[in-house]
Amino acid sequence: MSTRWDSIRFTVNGQPRTVHAPPMKRLLDVLREDLHLTGTKEGCGEGECGSCSVRMNGELVNSCLVPVLQAEGAQIQTVEGLAPDLDSGGALHPLQEAFLHCGGAQCGICTPGMLMAAAQLIERHPHPSQAEIREGLAGNLCRCTGFARIFASVVAAATHAAPEQEPDAR
Amino acid sequence: MSTAATTRSQTRIVGAPVPRKEGIDKLVGRAQYVDDLTREGMFYGATVRSTIPRGLIRSIAFDPHIAWCDFTIVTAKDIPGKNHIQLIVADQPCLAETQVNHCDEPILLLAHPDKHKLLAAVAAVHIEYDPLPAVFSIEESESQKEIILGEDNLIKSFLLEKGDVDSAWARAAHIVEGEYRTGPQEHLYIENNGMIAEWSAEDGITVWGSLQCPYYVHKTLRAVFDLPDEKVRVIQTETGGAFGGKEDYPSVLASHAGLLAMKSGHAVKMVYDRMEDLAATTKRHPSRIRHRTALDADGKLLAMEIDLATDGGAYSTLSATVLSRATLHACGPYVCPNIRLRSRAWATNHVPYGAFRGFGAPQAIFAMERHMDAIAAALHIDPPIDPVELRRRNFLHQGDRNATDQLMREPVILDQLLDRALAESDYHAKRARYARENLASPVKRGMGIAAFYHGSGFTGSGELYLNSLAGVDVTPDEKVRVLVSNTEFGQGTNTILTQIAAEALGLEFSDVTMVPPDTAHIPNSGPTVASRTGMVVGRIIERACLQLLALLRESAGLQEKSTREQFFAACRRFRAAHGKVESLCYYEAPPGIHWDDATYHGEAYGAYAWAVYVAQVAVDTVTYSAEVEDFWAVQEVGRVLHPVLATGQIEGGVAQAIGYALYEKVVLENGRMANNQMTNYIMPTAEDVPPIHVVFEEIPFRYGGYGAKGIGELPHDGPAPAILNAIRDATGVPFNAIPLLPEDLFATLAAREHPENLWEPVAS
Known part of the structure; x- marks a missing residue:
């Protein structure tokens, strides 16, 4: 691997950032080590588990498979960007709220990646069917929940975010 | 009251x-999980491991192309205290010194401020061995042709006897035999094992890590570093899944990180990557369980003779207690007056097997519950007896005594759980319908059940010893x-x-x-x-x-x-x-708990959780894939403390056990895990897990926290036998080993239906 370091500019959670890093450094490591955004997790390092999922230019990517040079100029969203105003009294993202109440997170290690996949899913399918939910989350492994509470969380969040679909009684 | x-x-x-x-x-x-933390001046650690399953270490050489002066190097000689991991028997070295007994056994440790330098450095440590013959199966170990542990390769054995088995065979109307096998299973927690250690002469050693049992780690560190209690401090960081896989192994990793910290004078972080975690850390014990069962003319159990064997791997670790729980769950939730059960954990040159959700019970219950269906299929009673009725006739009830002669003092509602499971799943109607539809369909559907109990808490006097x-x-x-x-x-x-x-x-x-x-x-x-x-x-x-x-x-x-x-x-x-x-x-024990470790007799557990599970399975005879289409989990776990968390425990355990039954195969080659990647060790995904219907019947247990009994392990016990029983129902073919992959289904089903399609000729 080249020892050349480059300056790479991109936007993370709405903030313009510049990092000085080897161009082949994994986006995952740049986020965690250079930008101290440790919410994004490594599970397998080979794109199988989805724990490192982030959104890049509106696409869901495994950040362990993205060399940082590919992120030049990109818009990146991580779990830390889902509820940006939380520290100043802001609300959780509807998905976070739903995961909290429906039991969508147990050990929590897959949760940041799962939330990003779920956010992508709901953007694509505001009222996802069970089949769409299963397909949308199939690249994110959870060993704790058996996925059922995660599916329920996505349904609850979609219902919350789309009031015209709200059931009569809760 | x-x-x-x-x-x-x-x-x-x-x-x-x-x-x-x-x-x-x-x-x-x-x-904050362990890999999210840093300490000032922190180094990174890595492990040099054995590449052979058994042999003497002849030499260790350091490739001159590496600037070794920048590295901290630790061998067994650097251990200030005892070179062992303090579990039940202290036979597992912290670092191998003269001999290795399994692949990926730790021999030497390296630390460096730049973690990117470690990979090449590990590869540049050249270890030469004088290989010794290795043992890779229960059969090879019990043959005792090669002795690899103690005098007889035996890690632990138990004998459980009740009544008079020998005289029962003559009185039996039916005798049914079977052999059942289970493979290793990887926990596959999504967070790999990880630890950070710091050392100073004044404060001793402090570790932060992903772990289940802080005081287990504490005990090992005291021994390895020869330090008093107060100079060892263990802090659990947020832990990203464990399932038993972080019960024993963190003691190893904490020792390693600690040794590097002591020698380097820096904090040291060791976080395994997935391949190292899969290859080097514990898995569920493989088992081979043989049943011989006598029944009377009404289908009531008369006698059980059970031979239960597990592969413990290269060191004792927790194999004795896993074997104990397997032994205590092997006879199922049934009344049987005459029992002889011999169980043995055998040493092999595999990576030591360890704790995993269920702790021996899933293996034992797989065998017992597959065997109950085998019995139902073998009995010729008029009127015929199906798997449901066979179980119902033999269930334990309040006032009965189980295999260890424990009196069932608390309510036992197995009949109620069974009725509920049958009703919720529409079991009988579906079974009849599938029997008709399967004739003309390439997709064969079936229904399978499993009934079981799981003892809560430590076995026997264990809770009293824990105090x-x-x-x-x-x-x-x-x-x-x-x-x-x-x-x-x-x-x-x-x-x-x-x-x-x-x-x-x-x-x-x-x-x-x-x-x-x-x-x-x-x-x-x-x-x-x-x-x-x-x-x-x-x-x-x-x-x-x-x-x-x-x-x-x-x-x-x-x-x-x-x-x-x-x-x-x-x-x-x-x-x-x-x-x-x-x-x-x-801790205060409930009254009436008496346990005799010598005879394996008495109150094995303070309480039992009870369950009946039903699986609906479809076997595609074109692709040879088996799919769980629907699943019902009905259980009594005492008071449910939290409905969402409890449901999540059951769903997660069922999903993990579906993987155990149908997907998760640890491929061992020359004692080493060959598929140590998530790419080819396959767990169920969001596309694979069926709807899981969870039902709780609540009977508060007066001696549990607000009436609770144990729940976490129970859901891993029942799915595998329920699924294989459903596959038997769907195909008419008994499969008695897990994991059952499509290639296994193909090998048997294709041979039966189309022998000409087999790639290799079938011996006749």
Whole structure:
């Protein structure tokens, strides 16, 4: 691997950032080590588990498979960007709220990646069917929940975010 | 009972779906797992491992192309105390010194400030061996042709005897035999094992890590570093899944990180990548279980002879206790007057097998419940007896005695659980329909059941030996804190213990916090294993809270009926007089618990959780894939402390056990895991898990925390036999080994239906 370091500019959670890093450094490591955004997790390092999922230019990517040079100029969203105003009294993202109440997170290690996949899913399918939910989350492994509470969380969040679909009684 | 019993059942917070205690931190990315932490001047550590399964270490050479002066190098000679991991028997070295007994055994440790330098350095340590013959199966080990451990390769054996088996065979109307096998299973927690260690002459050693049992790690570190209690400190970081896989192994990793920290003078972080974690850490014990069963003319069990063997791997680790739990679950939830059960854990040159959710019970229950279906298929009774009726005729009931002669004092509602499971799943109607439809369809459907129990807490006298201490204190800023060494790793420890304390003290959920697990600040309330947290530790917390209320009433003027404000006012008065407000209690055994380890006789567990599971399976005879289409899990686990968390435990356990049955195969080649990647070790995904219908029947257990019994391990026990029983129902072919992959289905089904399609000729 080249020892050349480059300056790479991109936007993370709405903030313009510049990092000085080897161009082949994994986006995952740049986020965690250079930008101290440790919410994004490594599970397998080979794109199988989805724990490192982030959104890049509106696409869901495994950040362990993205060399940082590919992120030049990109818009990146991580779990830390889902509820940006939380520290100043802001609300959780509807998905976070739903995961909290429906039991969508147990050990929590897959949760940041799962939330990003779920956010992508709901953007694509505001009222996802069970089949769409299963397909949308199939690249994110959870060993704790058996996925059922995660599916329920996505349904609850979609219902919350789309009031015209709200059931009569809760 | 007293008024306490009334209030105990009319709860505000116990039984309510309060949000997970640490939930928000996990959801916003704030929760700190070990790999999220750094220490000033921190180095990174790596492990040089054996590449052969067994042999003598002849030489260790360091490739001159590496600048070794920049590395910290640790070998067994650097260990200040004992070179062993302190579990049941101290036979596992912390670092191999003269001989290796399995592949990927740690031999030498490296640390460097730049973690990117470690990979090449590990590859540049050249170890030469004089290989020794290795043993890779139960059969090779029991043949004793090569002795690899002790005098006979035997790690542990048990003999459980009841009645007179030998005279029963002559009286039997039917005798049915079967052999059942289970493979290793990987925990596949999504967070790999990881640890950070710091060392100083003044403070001794401190470790932060992903772990289940802080005091297990503490015990090993004391021995490895030859330090007194107070100079060893173990802190659990947020733990990303464990399932038993972080019960024993963290003691190894903490020792390694600690040795590098001591020698380098820097904090050292060791976090395994997935390939190293899969290759080098523990898995579920493989098993081979043989049943020979005598029945009378009515299909009632007359005698069971069981030969149960497990592969323990290269060192003893926890194999003896896993074997114990397998032994105690091997006869199922049935009445049988005559039993002889021999169980043995054999040493092999595999990576040591260890704790995994269910701890031997899933293996034993797989065999027993497949065997019950084999019996039902073999019996020719008029009127015919099906798998459901066979089980019903033999179920334990309250007042019966089980295999260890334990009297079932508490209610046993297996019939009710069975009826509910059959009704919810529409079992009989579906079975009849599939029998008709399967004739003309390439997709064969079937229904399978499993009935089982799971003992809660440590076996026999185990809880008494543990002598757990736990309790609560109240801080000057008016927070009640739960003081336990029991850890959260997703299953809900933080939430349920907070619920119990808030409930018992008449406070709100938000008034109670958990003290972070740190051996400098918490009492030893035992390990977080064996489905013991809610029942055993929960009960201690409940008692400690009631003890605190009594204390405040006696000496701080607290009234019988008091508000939250009056409670904290009483705490202030008590603190002014006594300095601190704290209430700790030791474990108290339920009455009537007598266990004889020598004869394996008596009260094996304080309580049992009971369940009947039903699987609906489709086998595609074109692709040879088997799919679980629907699943019903009906159980009685005492009081359900938290409906959402409890349901999540069952669903997660069922999904993990579906993987155990149909997907997850550890491929071992020359004793090494060949498929040590998530790419080719396949767990169920969101596309694979069926709807899982969870039903709880609640009978509060008076000696458990607010009526709870164990729940965490139970759901891993039943799915595998239920699924293979459903495949038998669908195809008419008995499969008696797991994992059952499409290639296994193909090999058998294709040979039966189209022998000409087999790639290789079938021997006739």
